[in-house]
Structures are given as structure tokens and as C-alpha cells.
Amino acid sequence: MLALAVLLAAAGALLGPLSRPARAEETSKLMLVLDSSGSMAQKSQGEVKIDAARKALTQTVGSLPASVNVGFRVFGATVFNAGDKGACTDSQLKVPVGTDNQGQLDAAIKAVKPYGETPIGYALQQAAKDLGSSGKRTIVLVTDGESTCKPDPCDVASTLTRSGTGLAIDVIGLNVDGSAQSQLKCIASRGKGSYYDAADAETLANSLQTLVQRSRRNFQVGGTPVVGSAAPAQAPVITAGEYNDELPPTGAGDLRWYHLYRNIVGSTLHVSASINRLGRPDAVALEVRTPSGQLCATSSAFRADAFGSNLLSAAVSVGPRAGKAPVAACTSSNDLLVAVRHADRVDGTPVYGGKQTDQVSLQVIEERPVSGVAGLPKPATAGKFVPQFGGSTKPVVGGSSFDDAPTLGQGAYSSNLVPGETQVFLVKQTWGQSVDATLTFPGASGKLASQLGNGQVRANITMFSPNRGPATTNAGGQENVLTKERLVLGLSSTPVRYLNRSQDVTRASSYLPGSYAVVVSLSADPQNQNYVVPYLLNLDVRGRSSGAPDYVANPTPAPAPPSPTPVPAPGSRSGGVTTGTVIGIVVAVAVLLGAGVTAVIVRRRRRRGDAAAG
Structure with missing residues (x-):
């Protein structure tokens, strides 16, 4: 139950190198949704589930500042049997979203009693209405089982979050396994949120507090929704920008196609597909x-x-100097086809695949041509990793994806992770620079030492470049078992050089300046324990700005792409027109990289990402 409280508390064309729009600040809103079905009267770890939930929720609400916008909704509280009228619409808003309402929340939480069915899908629909349609909005669902009513809550979560307008659904499962756990993980995945297991009041409270803290991050609008086609001929038109779609499970008809158009003749296109x-x-x-x-x-x-x-992020670059032997037709063609698959290969029989529908983030960066490469620094490899320690630390809260990650400068930072969590931070680098990132777990004592004693949780640190390809080529230990002893992990990135793109991108993808993503994570605890693990993150940006290429000042525009292709709406690929159809190129932003060097222009779609995000 401690897990629950921690979870709540935590709850275009690119004409030069990558840049991000400023983040749009919005007031965040939080809706707590509690299962009041009959099964909540059962015991878990010796404690009645509803008692554990009330205790964790009360503790969480008491820890919130009065200025936080929070509300409370229940489901399964008034209709006993599934066959009774209203059983599948049995959900009530007990406390509307507002500030300075702790007394109302405490009273409503105390009054909850286990009774009826489990209409999760309907409750999520109503909670989304409670939160409105603007700003950052988070639903935290606390339940002990799978839905007993239509609509399917996975489909509901997918529909509610497809608009890209800032809604996320986090889920805490109370002592669940099997099909119930699979459904709850599906809700969190399609709801662009996190899933936590909680076995008792302590882990439930821990999860709640984590989610609430994460929910109070600043908000920025995400990428444009788009629905890829199952065949190339119907592929929707895309250009430079960021998009979101859904990937079906691995199987027949699982490819998703997009028709990508250049805006600049002879440009380099950097394309990526990322999933959680x-x-x-x-x-x-x-x-x-x-x-x-x-x-x-x-x-x-x-x-x-x-x-x-x-x-997980797959990234490619297509252009005059991308890869060891660029294909001429790929460089000269103004339109290309992009295929994405929920598997480890696009063609043939996969070895690894996905068993569920997942959100996918698509990013396209278009880089204008350079006038020449004579005199540019040769391709680089990463230098020796040098661990960094000490310094005055600043507390930070990491993002959960490339899109909501905060940007950090050189220095020392402190934060915490819970098992199963991944956090993302951005570090800006320009031409000639590299980053050393040191992740230190200072060691544990007391109860935390006992919880880590089984040695089955692994800590990991990795890095992605602005094109979302792997940026690390020299590691000081990227992954290891976390125990009660002090653990130091770290890595060094390759210095940013234009000609790094001529190498195998699996060895070096540090060929664009911009925001590099440092990603830290803990694997889930196999015993479903949930606890908070503190860590320190030291970042050292090395080198001075040097080796910037000379971009063509007036590149030749490519012919205008056709109008966006009508595509099926979410949930129905056989007809209709989605509101996520690509709608054009956005703002042009001038960025100066380095001291007195080239001004580069970036056209990108407005997207979630910078805080001050990969």
C-alpha cells in the first residue's frame, strides 16, 4: 500500500539540428478512482483490502499541499449483482476536483464500503469527464481485479488518451495476478501511465505517493495522433514532426505504414519508433x-x-551520408514509406514480439544538406568513462518518457526509484561535446536493506541521442544487481560529430546536437515488493563547441506533399476519419549552436518534452 501512496505523490521540417518548443505550463488535475466492489472485503497479507486502501488514500491525501487539484470517485458501491439494473454504470463522484478539500476527501474515503460489481471502463469514462478536457490530467485507478462489465477498460483507456491532450491513466493492482493483472497492465499501457503491484497497505501507500508526485509534473502537449495503415497504398501522409499511434500485437496484419515526405531536396531524415x-x-x-x-x-x-x-526505441537515418553506403534512390526520392512493427524485425518471422496493443511514439527529424564535409572532425568513439561524485545535489523528478523528461544541466541530482520504474532526463550537447553520467545507489540499511536482500532487482542506465537511437559506446557498467551495498553505474557518450553518421549506428548515433536522454531504471521486484530506492545522478558535459558543419543556406524546397490521407478513427480502421490526421508543418525556430557559429533553423511539431525533455 505504500506503493500506492508514492505513486500518487509522484502522480515540421528540421532544417538543422534538433530543438524543442518551450513547454506549455498548465495546472495539473488528479482524480483518485477506488474500487468498492464486493471483493474488496477480502483480506490480503492479513488485512482487509478496503481497509488498506482507505489507510493509503488517507495518508496520501494528507501529504498533498492544499493547492493541489484533486477529486475522488468510486465504483461498485451501490448495486450488488451484475444482473441488477445499473450495475455496469455504478460509479459516483464523491468529491469534485478542487483545491483545499482534504476534509471532504477524508470523509468520503472513510465512508467507502465494499459492495457490488467492477465497472472499470465506465468509471474511467466518468473520471475523464470529471477532469475536463484541458491541462495535465491524471487518473489513478486502485482496484483488486478485472472488470466485470462492458465497455472493455483497455479500449476505453486507448480512446481517452488518443487525443494527445494530456490525460494519463495510472493503475495500482491490489494483490492481483493472471488475467486481472494483464488487464490492469493493459489499461496503464494504453492509458500512457504506469502500473504498480501492491500486496499490502504499506506498498499501496508507497505506490500512491509515487503516482501523485509524478502526476504533478509540468505539462506539454504531445505529438499529433495518426493511424497507420495495414498496407502501403493507404498509408497516411507524414512529414517532419512527432506523432502517436497504436501498434497491434505481433501477428497477421501487424505492420503499420506511413507515407513520409521530405520538405527539403537532399535532406537527411532521422526516423524513430519508441514504445514503453x-x-x-x-x-x-x-x-x-x-x-x-x-x-x-x-x-x-x-x-x-x-x-x-x-x-525501447528503433531509429534510422536516411540521407546522403547516413550509414556506410547510402542508397542513392533513398536520398533522391522526395517521398518514402515507413513501416513499423511490434516485433524484432519488420520482415519475416520474429523471434521477439508484443502480445498486446501498445502506444508508439513516432518522431521524424529532417536535417538540411551540408555544403561539404572537408575539414570536419573524423568519426569519434567514446572516451574512457570517468565516474563523477560529490557536489551539492538538487532534488529532481524524472519523466516517464522522452516527451515529459526534464532538462538538466551539468551537476549533481538526487531522486528515487521504485521497482519497475523508468525515469528519463535530458542533457543538452552541441557539436564536439560528450556526457559522462554516473548513477550511484548509496547503499541501504534497515527495512530497505532487507527488501533488497534477495538480489533480484536490477538497476540500469542508458542513453539515447536526439534521433532516439542509442548514444552510448563506452560504459562503466550499464546494468547490475541492486543490493544493500553501494552500487555505481555509468556511461560516456560519443562526442557529437557530423561524420559519426557514416559509422554503424549501433556503435555511434551521436551525430546530432540537441537533447540527449539519460534513462535510469529498476526492474520489477519478482516478489511484488514495492519500496523507494534513493539514488544520485552526476552529469558532466565535456568538451567545447567545435566541428559544426556548414549547412546549405538556401536549400531547394521539395514539392509540396499531398493533402493528409483520411485514416480510420481509433478503434475502427475500416472507416471514418481520425481527428489525428496530419495537419501540416509547424513553427520555424532559429537556434544558435556554439559560440559564434552556425544559425540553424528547426521546424518541428509542437510536442511534449522539454522541461527545463528525448
Whole structure:
């Protein structure tokens, strides 16, 4: 139950290198949704579930500042049997979203009693209405089982969060397993949120406090929703920007196609597809082809175990100097086809795949041509990793994805992780620079030492470049078992050089300046324990700005792409027009990189990402 409280508390064309729009500040709103079905009268770890939930919720509410916008809704509280009228619409708003309402929340939480059915889908629909349609909004669902009513809560979560307007659904499962746990993880995955297991009042409270803290992060609008087609001929038009879609489970008809158009003749296109695997074995693959079918580039990312970062990202670059032997047709063609698959390869029979529908984030960066490469620094490899310690630390809260990660400067930072959590931070680098990132777990004593004693939780640190490809080529230990003893992990990135793109991108993808993502994570505890693990993160940006390429001042515009292709609305790929159809290129932003060097222009779609995000 401590887990629950911690969870709540925590609850375009690119004409030069990557840049991000400023984050739009919004007041966040939080809706706590509690299961009041009959099964909540059962015991877990010797304590009645509803008693544990009331205790954790009361503790969480008491820890919130009076200025936090929070409300409370229950479901399954008034209709006893599934066959009775109103059983599947049995959900009540007990406390509307507002500030300075702790007394009302305490009274409503205390009055909850276990009684009826489990209409999770309907309760989520109503909670979304309670929160309104603007700003950052978070639903935290606390339940002990799967839904007993239609609509399917996974489909509901997908529909509610497809608009990209700032709603996330976090889920805490009370002593669940099997199909119930699978459904709750599905709700969190499609709801762009996090899932936590809680076995007792302590882990429930811990999870709640974590989610509430995360829910109070600043908000920025996400990418444009788009629905990829199952065949190339119907692929929706995209250009430089960021988009979100859904990938179906691995199987027949699982490819998603997009028709990508250049805005600049001879530009380099950096394309990526990223998913959050939520601690499951999973995979994502991406390839780019010419309209005639010639392969330009392919990439995949997969993990066969439950360890490591939850972020999987496949990235490719297509342009005059991308890769060891760029395909001429791929560089000259003004339109290309992008295929994404929920597997470790686009073609053929996969070894690894996804068993559920997942949200996928698509990013396209378009980089204008350079006038020449003579005199540019040769391709680089990472230097020796030098651990960094000490310094005055600043507390920080990491993002859960590339899109909501805060940007950090050089220095020392403190934060915490819970098992199964991944946090993302951005560090800006320009030409010639690299980053040393040191992750230190200072050691544990008391109860935490006992909880870590089984040695089955792994800590991990990794790094992604602005194109969301792997940026690390020299590690000082990226992953290891976390115990009560002090643990130091770290890595060094390759210095940012234009000609790094001529290397195998699996060895070096540090060829764009911009925001590099440092990702830290803990694997889930196999015994479903939930606890808070403090850590220190030291960041050292090395080198001075040097080696910037000379971009063509007036590149040739490509012919205008066709109008966006009508695509099926979410949940129905057979007809209708989605509101997420690509709608054009956004703001042009001038960025100066380095001291007195090239001014580069960036056209990007407005997206979630910078705080002050990969």
C-alpha cells in the first residue's frame, strides 16, 4: 500500500539540428478512482483490502499541499449483482476536483464500503469527464481485479488518451495476478501511465505517493495522433514532426505504414519508433523504403527479459551520408514509406514480439544538406568513462518518457526509484561535446536493506541521442544487481560529430546536437515488493563547441506533399476519419549552436518534452 501512496505523490521540417518548443505550463488535475466492489472485503497479507486502501488514500491525501487539484470517485458501491439494473454504470463522484478539500476527501474515503460489481471502463469514462478536457490530467485507478462489465477498460483507456491532450491513466493492482493483472497492465499501457503491484497497505501507500508526485509534473502537449495503415497504398501522409499511434500485437496484419515526405531536396531524415514495454519482454522494429520497395534503412530494439529500461526505441537515418553506403534512390526520392512493427524485425518471422496493443511514439527529424564535409572532425568513439561524485545535489523528478523528461544541466541530482520504474532526463550537447553520467545507489540499511536482500532487482542506465537511437559506446557498467551495498553505474557518450553518421549506428548515433536522454531504471521486484530506492545522478558535459558543419543556406524546397490521407478513427480502421490526421508543418525556430557559429533553423511539431525533455 505504500506503493500506492508514492505513486500518487509522484502522480515540421528540421532544417538543422534538433530543438524543442518551450513547454506549455498548465495546472495539473488528479482524480483518485477506488474500487468498492464486493471483493474488496477480502483480506490480503492479513488485512482487509478496503481497509488498506482507505489507510493509503488517507495518508496520501494528507501529504498533498492544499493547492493541489484533486477529486475522488468510486465504483461498485451501490448495486450488488451484475444482473441488477445499473450495475455496469455504478460509479459516483464523491468529491469534485478542487483545491483545499482534504476534509471532504477524508470523509468520503472513510465512508467507502465494499459492495457490488467492477465497472472499470465506465468509471474511467466518468473520471475523464470529471477532469475536463484541458491541462495535465491524471487518473489513478486502485482496484483488486478485472472488470466485470462492458465497455472493455483497455479500449476505453486507448480512446481517452488518443487525443494527445494530456490525460494519463495510472493503475495500482491490489494483490492481483493472471488475467486481472494483464488487464490492469493493459489499461496503464494504453492509458500512457504506469502500473504498480501492491500486496499490502504499506506498498499501496508507497505506490500512491509515487503516482501523485509524478502526476504533478509540468505539462506539454504531445505529438499529433495518426493511424497507420495495414498496407502501403493507404498509408497516411507524414512529414517532419512527432506523432502517436497504436501498434497491434505481433501477428497477421501487424505492420503499420506511413507515407513520409521530405520538405527539403537532399535532406537527411532521422526516423524513430519508441514504445514503453512496462517491464515485459517486448520489441519494436522500423524500416524505411522507397515507393518502389528498395530498402533504405532498418532497425529494431527488443528485450527478452523483464530487466533494463522500459523504453525501447528503433531509429534510422536516411540521407546522403547516413550509414556506410547510402542508397542513392533513398536520398533522391522526395517521398518514402515507413513501416513499423511490434516485433524484432519488420520482415519475416520474429523471434521477439508484443502480445498486446501498445502506444508508439513516432518522431521524424529532417536535417538540411551540408555544403561539404572537408575539414570536419573524423568519426569519434567514446572516451574512457570517468565516474563523477560529490557536489551539492538538487532534488529532481524524472519523466516517464522522452516527451515529459526534464532538462538538466551539468551537476549533481538526487531522486528515487521504485521497482519497475523508468525515469528519463535530458542533457543538452552541441557539436564536439560528450556526457559522462554516473548513477550511484548509496547503499541501504534497515527495512530497505532487507527488501533488497534477495538480489533480484536490477538497476540500469542508458542513453539515447536526439534521433532516439542509442548514444552510448563506452560504459562503466550499464546494468547490475541492486543490493544493500553501494552500487555505481555509468556511461560516456560519443562526442557529437557530423561524420559519426557514416559509422554503424549501433556503435555511434551521436551525430546530432540537441537533447540527449539519460534513462535510469529498476526492474520489477519478482516478489511484488514495492519500496523507494534513493539514488544520485552526476552529469558532466565535456568538451567545447567545435566541428559544426556548414549547412546549405538556401536549400531547394521539395514539392509540396499531398493533402493528409483520411485514416480510420481509433478503434475502427475500416472507416471514418481520425481527428489525428496530419495537419501540416509547424513553427520555424532559429537556434544558435556554439559560440559564434552556425544559425540553424528547426521546424518541428509542437510536442511534449522539454522541461527545463528525448
